[in-house]
Amino acid sequence: MDHLGLVFLELGVLLVGVSVLGLFARRIGLSPIPFYLLAGLAFGDGGIAPVSASDGFVAVAAEIGVLLLMLTLGLEFSPRELSVSLARHRPSAVVDLLLNLVPGLAIALLARLPWPAAVAMGGLVWVSSSGIVAQLLVDLDRLGNRETPAILSVLVLEDLAMAVFLPILLVVLAGGGPGQALAGIVLAVGAVSLALLAATKASDRLGALLSHDSDEQIMLRVLGLTLLVAAATHLLGASAAVGAFLVGIAIPGQLASRARRILGPQRDLFAAIFFVTFGLTTDPASLLPHLGLAAVLGLAGILGKTLTGWYAASRDGVARRGRLRAGLTLVPRGEFSIVIAGLAVGAGYREVGLVATAYVLILAVLGPVLAKVSDQIAGRFPGGLLG
Amino acid sequence: MDFLETLLPGVGVRYDATTASGAPLAIVVSRDGAAELLAYRTDDPDAVAHRVELTADEAGAVGELLGAPRVTARLADLTREVPGLLSARVEITPGSRYDGRRLGDSKARTRTGCSVVAIVSGDQVRTAPGPLARLQAGDVVVAIGSRAGLAEFAHLLAMSPEDDPLPVPEPTDDE
Numbered sequence: 001m002d003h004l005g006l007v008f009l010e011l012g013v014l015l016v017g018v019s020v021l022g023l024f025a026r027r028i029g030l031s032p033i034p035f036y037l038l039a040g041l042a043f044g045d046g047g048i049a050p051v052s053a054s055d056g057f058v059a060v061a062a063e064i065g066v067l068l069l070m071l072t073l074g075l076e077f078s079p080r081e082l083s084v085s086l087a088r089h090r091p092s093a094v095v096d097l098l099l100n101l102v103p104g105l106a107i108a109l110l111a112r113l114p115w116p117a118a119v120a121m122g123g124l125v126w127v128s129s130s131g132i133v134a135q136l137l138v139d140l141d142r143l144g145n146r147e148t149p150a151i152l153s154v155l156v157l158e159d160l161a162m163a164v165f166l167p168i169l170l171v172v173l174a175g176g177g178p179g180q181a182l183a184g185i186v187l188a189v190g191a192v193s194l195a196l197l198a199a200t201k202a203s204d205r206l207g208a209l210l211s212h213d214s215d216e217q218i219m220l221r222v223l224g225l226t227l228l229v230a231a232a233t234h235l236l237g238a239s240a241a242v243g244a245f246l247v248g249i250a251i252p253g254q255l256a257s258r259a260r261r262i263l264g265p266q267r268d269l270f271a272a273i274f275f276v277t278f279g280l281t282t283d284p285a286s287l288l289p290h291l292g293l294a295a296v297l298g299l300a301g302i303l304g305k306t307l308t309g310w311y312a313a314s315r316d317g318v319a320r321r322g323r324l325r326a327g328l329t330l331v332p333r334g335e336f337s338i339v340i341a342g343l344a345v346g347a348g349y350r351e352v353g354l355v356a357t358a359y360v361l362i363l364a365v366l367g368p369v370l371a372k373v374s375d376q377i378a379g380r381f382p383g384g385l386l387g
Numbered sequence: 388m389d390f391l392e393t394l395l396p397g398v399g400v401r402y403d404a405t406t407a408s409g410a411p412l413a414i415v416v417s418r419d420g421a422a423e424l425l426a427y428r429t430d431d432p433d434a435v436a437h438r439v440e441l442t443a444d445e446a447g448a449v450g451e452l453l454g455a456p457r458v459t460a461r462l463a464d465l466t467r468e469v470p471g472l473l474s475a476r477v478e479i480t481p482g483s484r485y486d487g488r489r490l491g492d493s494k495a496r497t498r499t500g501c502s503v504v505a506i507v508s509g510d511q512v513r514t515a516p517g518p519l520a521r522l523q524a525g526d527v528v529v530a531i532g533s534r535a536g537l538a539e540f541a542h543l544l545a546m547s548p549e550d551d552p553l554p555v556p557e558p559t560d561d562e
Contacts, residue, residue: 081396134397143398144415144425146433152396200470257418313433322433375434 007057017043018272029139031132033275033334034364037357040279041287058277065274066342067244068267069335071226073130074248075256075263077156079199082249085153086160092150092312093157100304101126107300111293113351116172120344120352123165124359125301129334130155132364136329136371147322150312151329162336163245164188167238169340173347174237187238195246203252211255215262222251222259223266241339271335278338281345282357290351294358301363302370305330325374332367333360390414422446451512474504474529475537477544481524484548490528491518499539501532 021035104125108118133155137143167188171181198206210221226247233243251259309327318326341356370377390402399417406412411432413425420443428436441449479486485493496502506513506520507527513520522528530540 076397081394084394085396144413144423144435144438149393149395156396318433321431
């Protein structure tokens with residue numbers, strides 16, 4: 001078969017496979033992300049039916065998937081929600097960082113991983129999956145619960161923190177010293193402030209610039225702007241993903257909800273390609289030796305998030321059962337951990353990709369289950385602790 | 388009845404209140420206008436016990452059934468979207484020179500920069516009223532504008548005939 005025919009065949013098989021897996025995930029009430037990873041594992045290097053992921057188009061499509069994930073994440077939150085969350089839950093975000101990133105980093109260092117890989121590991125242990133958690137709150141009918149604002153605030157602040165963490169991680173992965181890392185922080189904080197300023201002060205102008213009656217125009221303009229800003233932040237060494245996230249934040253409310261609707265299908269397509277490709281480049285046989293480390297990190301990740309959610313919800317005056325629900329709901333990890341691992345793998349730390357795959361597989365499946373049975377767990381505690 | 392507003396980032400807003408009978412009441416309004424009416428469990432005060440889901444249209448219908456406050460809630464949402472934009476409710480008092488006049492007679496938009504988005508008369512709401520809409524004492528005029536503009540607007544509508552420097556045509560009956 002000629003090259004073009006082969007590409008079509010591979011993409012076709014990939015999309016049909018993703019559709020079947022997505023359906024299965026929906027049937028059993030889980031996020032499709034772990035299943036996409038599993039599909040990639042099954043078909044990739046060393047899997048049952050090797051498919052080449054190095055193909056130019058698929059590789060670029062996966063990168064665009066990351067940009068679209070970050071863009072739509074930014075579109076979810078208005079600057080006001082960011083600033084209110086920041087004002088009310090800043091201590092929760094600090095607790096989140098201390099109880100998740102620090103243990104992840106420490107465990108990775110104890111496992112004798114090199115320093116840059118350990119920083120990446122800390123990051124991927126840290127961030128919850130906004131996508132899985134938000135869906136979980138809807139599926140479990142908990143949007144109206146009083147612990148929910150605390151959960152959502154922690155997610156928002158993590159996403160915002162990512163905009164600063166990713167550039168630092170890139171510097172560390174590239175072997176830069178503290179000076180460069182500091183420059184990276186300054187650059188990232190500057191870019192975030194600029195985006196927030198644009199969102200609050202110039203949102204009318206930005207809205208007028210991007211708005212149009214036709215959906216096609218909105219798609220092309222928003223996508224075009226995202227790629228341009230992503231290119232700029234990439235060239236500055238501050239991660240293309242951060243640029244895309246900032247574009248999402250800067251786009252004003254009305255337009256943001258339209259852009260979310262218009263870009264949703266593209267995001268789903270390219271993000272699925274990203275997750276499958278990530279699995280494709282992972283050899284399942286080499287995954288086994290890393291399962292132990294992933295399990296330890298998973299335990300640390302569950303404990304860290306439970307305490308974080310407990311603390312954040314208690315700040316909102318929520319009782320103990322609700323605090324436990326908040327903590328266990330924050331457990332799932334997903335897209336962000338894989339994005340971070342992708343950066344580490346790109347810098348040559350392949351073992352981070354392996355551990356991340358196992359870690360996300362564990363917590364993306366276990367997290368939703370824990371959230372679901374939270375009240376039963378609370379009921380098993382002797383009256384004194386959980387009343 | 389005061390509603391306490393809590394932002395749900397990425398979702399919408401939750402409004403909390405306690406009714407006079409002591410029952411906690413919460414409403415989650417999502418960004419697309421859909422709403423959930425919620426009641427909480429007694430053994431676990433943070434968990435939802437019962438919920439009634441309403442689409443945006445249904446929420447609007449319930450709001451209209453219950454009266455005008457929904458209009459101002461929508462306005463509050465609108466004013467949240469646009470920084471610096473505020474809304475106000477100004478009642479036409481019996482002494483006002485605009486009692487019995489048309490909205491256009493006040494030249495409110497030209498004079499204060501505020502736009503009138505609704506006139507609430509008892510349980511009737513006239514949304515987006517034109518300049519010919521007639522004002523009566525007891526009507527509540529809902530307007531949006533800047534903070535300064537709204538203050539001027541309230542002052543303008545409260546003026547007695549002697550205070551207002553601008554000549555106003557005598558009331559006519561042709562609509």
